[in-house]
Amino acid sequence: MKFHYPNGKQYVPNTNKTVLKGLKSSTYSNRGMTLEEDLNESNTYYLERQIAIIHKKPTPVQIVNVDYPKRSAAVIKEAYFKQASTTDYNGIYKGKYIDFEAKETKFSSSFPLKNFHDHQIQHMAGVLSHQGICFVILRFTTLEEVYLLEANHLLNFWERMLQGGRKSITKGEIETHGHHIPLGFTPRIDYLKVLDSLYHFN
Template identity: 65%
Template sequence: MIINYPNGRKFVSNTTPSSEKQTKKISYSNRGMTFEEDLNETNQYYLTHGLAVIHKKPTPVQIVDVHYPKRSAAVIKEAYFKQASTTDYNGVYKGKYLDFEAKETQNSTSFPLKNFHEHQIEHMKNVLNHNGIAFVLLRFSKEDEIYLMRAADLITFWNRMLSGGRKSITKEEIKSLCISIPIGFQPRIDYLKAVDQLIEESL
């Protein structure tokens, strides 16, 4: 099956021999899970313990070529990952609607705004207009530091860029405005404690 990403590149299935896969798996486990996997594990912990219901939204796929070798079976031959129109995660916590995006960077001194898209900013504006709680989780990969930034602050930095200002958010600005989230064990990224602060601010 051929799957194409939004930029036109084709998804290539990994055909690495099983012995090499095993080696890669060991190497991968040594350097830890990805940001998305950590968040998904955290959300599963929240769900299992009855704390919140938060899920990652599936990436929309446009199917363009389907074969029917049998009447009862369809085989997708070609599909495209479409550009998501909203953010990555949403759910419910303490009766509040949560909507957020998770981004990371290899930079150590700033967070590039190119990591975000106009439709995501507009979506977060709409969530705020309906009294929902919107934010972004920012991860500095090299330092393994994670911060929660309120959507309102992100929108301010976005507007600064549109007005001709810098195209990134400095680390100093992030440290002064955002809520630091420590890395734990269970759950890995306990961001609900930071969300509690946002809820208090909204009262």
């Protein structure tokens, strides 16, 4: 069964089952997995090998009505999706605070900025000002290409839009300012390798 957010995006439940499925299928081609599934699998890989502790935050939900059947678990009967006020992923790697958002697009020549919300942008600016490591992971689904783009660049492109400029980042700009992450097997998206090349860790 598939769910969709009000904006038409598919809801992908973040369950252990999903992660296990990811781990299993990562031994062979796992095309068709969502970016979230690939990242969950990668984060599980990092966690199990004690490389980093990075988790996706639960989907924020406003709970309105809960039923308490006797002798069984509480059932949420009415709830609504809420907009997240932060990015989806955070954690710690080599003593540094890590914070990022992951988004995918079907376009192949540019990445629309409407994938981000104003409070996420504010949050990222805040993380940078507190000396955290902040970035976005962008996937071009049709091209099967994944890039890591540091938040300072995203903030520049956002600012350009606010000044009346284009509402997207061109593929060329992402290639210039971002870092291509080759897809692997385990982990599927080895984004920490990119961070190793960008930052000085103790």
